[in-house]
Amino acid sequence: MLERAWLYWRVVATGFSFLVFGIGGLMLRAIVFPLLNMVVWKRDAQISIARTTIRLAFRSFIGLMNGLGVLRYEIIGLRRLERTGLLILANHPTLIDTVFLMAFVRNADCIVKGRLWKNPFTRGPVQAAGYINNDAGEALIADCIASLLKGNNLIIFPEGTRTPPDGDIQLKRGAANIAVRGVRDVTPVVINCQPLTLGKGEKWWQVPKERACFRIEVQEDIVIDRFIDNDASEAMAARRLTNYLQSYFTEEVRRA
Template sequence: MQKIIYIYRIAVKLFSFAFFGLCSLGLALGLFPIMHVLAGFSEKKFKAIARRFNHWYFKVFVNVMKTIRCISVNVENKEQLSNIKSKVVIANHPSLLDVVILFSLIPNADCIVKGSLIENKFISLIVRNLYIPNTIPFDEQMERARQSMEEGNNLIIFPEGTRSRPGQPWEFKKGAARFALYSENDVVPIFFGGNEKIGLRKCDKLLQYHPTERYQYNLKVLPQISAAPYKGVPMTKSAIKLTEKMKMALEQELSNV
């Protein structure tokens, strides 16, 4: 029976990936042109409409995965995300689905994405139209992120820069702190806990899954970290200190698990 359940979970995982890819392609090709018309061909209005739509799309996708028992999601202090604006949202990054779950929780989300995703035919139109690729000069990334947060959007970024390696200590880059300091916006840390995400971790194989249970995502929204104390401090020094504070907040939660 356990083997049959494992095969089922692999099947629903593959279905989820296919569902997401095909729906993303169809929505981008079919609905983005309509959104441009509804926005009066205003780029700013189009992005606002598209981000709101993407939030509901990701929410539906997460609910589909929950319904077919691929994942479970529990969020502690979820109410703190309901009305956030102009924040830098950071999180540890254990799995491939982390950004999907964050987008389903945060309606006005922007993101720094891998430039290679522009080459992905299923989501390339979404990435090109809405988000900030990490292949453009960093100064341009910071300015685009600042402008986006001025419009009330929240910037989602993983300080590790990539998914965590199982069993390895976290290595936080200073980029997330620099975005917060440059825009003078506070940081909202979110801790991803739950069971081991076998099959969704870095370097895992596609046909892998947790051997005994579905993926469990237990998130906790932590207290905001203010950028104000670092105002006037040289960027190099303040980015190091803020990065240490962000890492400490998430590591402390990890130690409590």
């Protein structure tokens, strides 16, 4: 009886958390960021303040879900994210992986799907924070490298979408192209959620019987020089790096 009541509570708490998330997004768009644009005129300062605001809002959201008993989490190696100009690559098992990383990474930049620029809950924040639109086409890689050169910490999920239910990790080559062309080491983050919740194809109310535990491990940098040599093209180097990262994340997730 208590177990069933605990399950129902977490369903309600999950729904409440996402309701708060949506309302918060609308408030940022309708009130906070318009006021920011009126008070702060320099675009770089606007972006910096907007990103800090989003980071604190996401941190509060994670704290809310933890406090309500929806989830619990541990972060290992967080100090490795305190540097600047990082290319952070992570696997993507759940819906809120982006929220977790952006809640704990200062001056975070990310690639945002074009549909989020049209979503009323997310349009205001992504525009104010100056995130990178994935509809940029051929300019996308150049935009990402430019962001890194400015000292931003760029967060990318190289799978492009959440990991499928069978756990088969398949990486796209875009992130490796950024690393190779920008000659930028990779900071890998391995995300594990047990039992899995908010996975690909799951509805928000399909909560597991037990409270989900997120384990987020920031690992040692992967040095890019080992994949680049004078005889190989950038395309070949990106292919090597993608294959390595795919094996790396697959093995690390299994180990975790």
